[in-house]
Structures are given as C-alpha cells and as structure tokens.
Amino acid sequence: MEQQHSGTEFFIDGNGVADLGLIATPGAHELTALIDSHLVRWANRKGLNKETFIIPSECPRFSSGDGKGVIKDTVRGDDLYFVVDVGNYSCKYRLFGSENSMSPDDHYQDLKRLIQAASGKAHRITVIMPLLYGSRQHRRTYRESLDCAYALQELQSMGVTNIITFDAHDPRVSNAVPLMGMDNVMPTYQVMKAMFKHIPDFKPTPDSFMVISPDEGAINRNMYYASVLGVNLGMFYKRRDYSRVVNGRNPIVAHEYLGESVEGKDVFIADDIISSGESMLDIGYELKKRGAKRIFCNATYAIFTAGLAEFDKAYADGIISGVFGTNLTYRTPDLLSREWFHEVDVSKYIAYFVAAINHDMSVSNIIDPHAKIEALLQRYGVK
Structure with a gap:
C-alpha cells in the first residue's frame, strides 16, 4: 500500500x-x-x-x-x-x-x-x-x-x-x-512518487545515483533523501563576497564541492526554493563538468523569479534533465507547459x-x- x-x-x-x-x-x-x-x-x-x-x-x-x-x-x-x-x-x-x-x-x-x-x-x-x-x-x-x-x-x-x-x-x-x-x-514521499512516475529507468541505487546538497543550509533534507534511498551524499558550499550586498544578499563567488565522484551517475539536488535559479544552474554546470549523467532538481517552491529562459537553455543543452516542484504555491502557465517541469501534487x-x-x-x-x-x-x- x-x-x-x-x-x-x-x-x-x-x-x-x-x-x-x-x-x-x-x-x-x-x-x-x-x-x-x-x-x-x-x-x-x-x-x-x-x-x-x-x-x-x-x-x-x-x-x-x-x-x-x-x-x-x-x-x-x-x-x-x-x-x-x-x-x-x-x-x-x-x-x-x-x-x-x-x-x-x-x-x-x-x-x-x-x-x-x-x-x-x-x-x-x-x-x-x-x-x-x-x-x-x-x-x-x-x-x-x-x-x-x-x-x-x-x-x-x-x-x-x-x-x-x-x-x-x-x-x-x-x-x-x-x-x-x-x-x-516535508513532501519527501510525494517527490519520490513523482520521480518514479516521470523519470524513465529511475533506479536510485548506490552505484548509479547520488544525492547532492546545493549548500550547507539544505543538508538535512538531502541527507534524509540519501538515507532512505541508501545512496551516497555530496555537498556544495557557497563561497560568498561578504564585502558587498546585491539584491539583499552577499553575492556568491564560487560553488565548492565536497564528496565522492559523480561521474556516470544520475544526480538529485533538493532545496526549499528555486528563486532566480542561478545557484541551482551553477551547480548543474559544475556537476556536468565532473561527469554527472542526468541531473534532476527539486524545490518545494519553484517560483523562477528571473524567468524560465536559462532553464530552457540548460535543458536544451542537456545540463538538467528535469525539475520537480510542488503545487503549494502559484505556478505560471508557462512553467506548467515546460517539458522539463514535473508537478508534485501535495x-x-x-x-x-x-x-x-x-x-x-x-x-x-x-x-x-x-x-x-x-x-x-x-x-x-x-x-
């Protein structure tokens, strides 16, 4: 059941x-x-x-x-x-x-x-x-x-x-x-259910799948996914410029990776919110440089404040394979029409x-x- x-x-x-x-x-x-x-x-x-x-x-x-x-x-x-x-x-x-x-x-x-x-x-x-x-x-x-x-x-x-x-x-x-x-x-079960439904050949096993935390603040939710799936966990941390404030926050200088190799593996990245999506895409490009196979992003609130163009390009270029977001907040008709977006009903x-x-x-x-x-x-x- x-x-x-x-x-x-x-x-x-x-x-x-x-x-x-x-x-x-x-x-x-x-x-x-x-x-x-x-x-x-x-x-x-x-x-x-x-x-x-x-x-x-x-x-x-x-x-x-x-x-x-x-x-x-x-x-x-x-x-x-x-x-x-x-x-x-x-x-x-x-x-x-x-x-x-x-x-x-x-x-x-x-x-x-x-x-x-x-x-x-x-x-x-x-x-x-x-x-x-x-x-x-x-x-x-x-x-x-x-x-x-x-x-x-x-x-x-x-x-x-x-x-x-x-x-x-x-x-x-x-x-x-x-x-x-x-x-x-946490809508963890609903996200997992949607992934099995929408991802072809989805098999989250240790030899073919990894969970990556996008930053130290999201480590607990990603640790839970990794634990219940029995797969390895990696993490990025954000190196910021604390001498400046841009759009209410200190700008990110670089994303540094901690963890084992992602080469040839499907990767899952979970966060609470995709706002502009800049950080999520930066991590996607970094993981592709390290040889990741398919990259799936998840955010409880996928709001895309900077629009969808950059994600469209990342999908077309094969950087990301899908984004999972819940129906807990407003999603634009444009977002719902995207092939790469999968809605999670909570x-x-x-x-x-x-x-x-x-x-x-x-x-x-x-x-x-x-x-x-x-x-x-x-x-x-x-x-």
Whole structure:
C-alpha cells in the first residue's frame, strides 16, 4: 500500500470535534478545491452526503486600495482551516485606476481580514500556509526586522491554534510561538512518487545515483533523501563576497564541492526554493563538468523569479534533465507547459492533516513518510 490511510477512517463519527470548514484566501482557491475534493470523497464513502467543506468568502477592495474580509456563511462553532498562498503574485487589484499584483504582505493582510470576519465565533482556527510568510528573512544580523516571527505571534494573538507549513526555510522560527502548534511538513514521499512516475529507468541505487546538497543550509533534507534511498551524499558550499550586498544578499563567488565522484551517475539536488535559479544552474554546470549523467532538481517552491529562459537553455543543452516542484504555491502557465517541469501534487497530504486534526488524531504517521517510501521502493523493485 502506498498510503497508510484510506482517508475514510477520519469520518467514522460525523465531522470530528466540530463541523469542518475550509476558507480559501484570494489566490489559494485552486489548492483549497483539491484539498476539498479529497475530504468530500472520504466523507461520502462514510455516507455523510457532503457536497463541499468550503465556506464561501471574499476580500473585496475599494478603489482607494482599502479592503475587507467577508465570510458568506455561518462559522459559529466550526473547526476552521484557512488556506493562504502568500506567493501568488498573479492576483491583481486596482488602486487609483492602476492594476497591482498582490505581494506577500497583501496576502497576509487578507488572511487576517478573514480571521477577523470569523469574529471569534469559530471552535478552533488552523492556518494552512505552505509558503511561510516572511520566512526567507529568518535571522537578524544587523538592525533588521523579523517579519515571520512577529507574524506568527500576531496570528497566535488572533486566536490561531495551529499552523501547517511545508519545508520552512528555517523551522526554528517556531520558537517564536512555543505555545502554539506548528507542523513543518516535508513532501519527501510525494517527490519520490513523482520521480518514479516521470523519470524513465529511475533506479536510485548506490552505484548509479547520488544525492547532492546545493549548500550547507539544505543538508538535512538531502541527507534524509540519501538515507532512505541508501545512496551516497555530496555537498556544495557557497563561497560568498561578504564585502558587498546585491539584491539583499552577499553575492556568491564560487560553488565548492565536497564528496565522492559523480561521474556516470544520475544526480538529485533538493532545496526549499528555486528563486532566480542561478545557484541551482551553477551547480548543474559544475556537476556536468565532473561527469554527472542526468541531473534532476527539486524545490518545494519553484517560483523562477528571473524567468524560465536559462532553464530552457540548460535543458536544451542537456545540463538538467528535469525539475520537480510542488503545487503549494502559484505556478505560471508557462512553467506548467515546460517539458522539463514535473508537478508534485501535495493536496492529498494536506487533506490527511486536516482530517486528522479535525478528529484530534495523531499526525505522527502522516509527518513521518519513511514507511511509505519503503513501500514505494519495494513496489518499483529498488529494495
């Protein structure tokens, strides 16, 4: 079995501790609909005759730019789950006649507006925020703001009891709210499943496959992949110029490699985010110089802030063989149309979380995917 749960066991006695409700903030409707489809299917298998768990809402704006949150149904006594995608820049609003893209700040503000609209009447509030607001600024070096830590404290003060996030840039940010639940989840199993589906002749064995960490910050996630697959691990570290700051960071001078030879082997590189993609491509070119066979990149959030042209060229030149990214944040139609991009659907994973929390059940088996990965490897004859 690929999953440890069928989903139906979560709906044995109705709707759990309270009626379950999903509320999608602007820009998160696609992901919320996918989560809802799983929950509805499981509920109806138990004869609950549900059409949807989604509670209609909106965040209209005045022409001056002021906004408000509106929930269009009762939520009194409900177990509410707010879904927000702070990275969805495709959402637009008009300000004094000009069209503006919503920033992470705008999405976070809309989340707070909808929580306010619940007016304290909900039984419990959980926020599903896969891309954690402000999380890239995760530590203070000089006189700098710590937006993520402060936002978590603000949500706690508004009555949020739990936050579900994925692959936080620095999970230690949960120390800001030690009395509030915070689940930092890794979509490892979903990525492995997508790789077996999309990569021809994919056999992650020690003699033909290696995992490479793109930097020291990503070592833990890559170490996990290497451990569960039983393959070797290598690592790059970034040599930076600390005398300058470019685009908010110290520029990278070179990528230095530590590890055994990658010659003739397929290589897998995992990181939390592909922003401009410059670092990932630099590592791809370095690995090709060292004789790597196929190079597969993975990022939980593949946002490509500098566009797709450089990745198109790297794919055409045979530098990279594929990029795997989740549907946890906005992907452009251009990205989804690329032959080299493979989407990893994580909606079912989130649905398990929602159902388990709604029934006050343990999420330990859901968080730890080791048994499911072992079953996946056995299914494809790897172990």
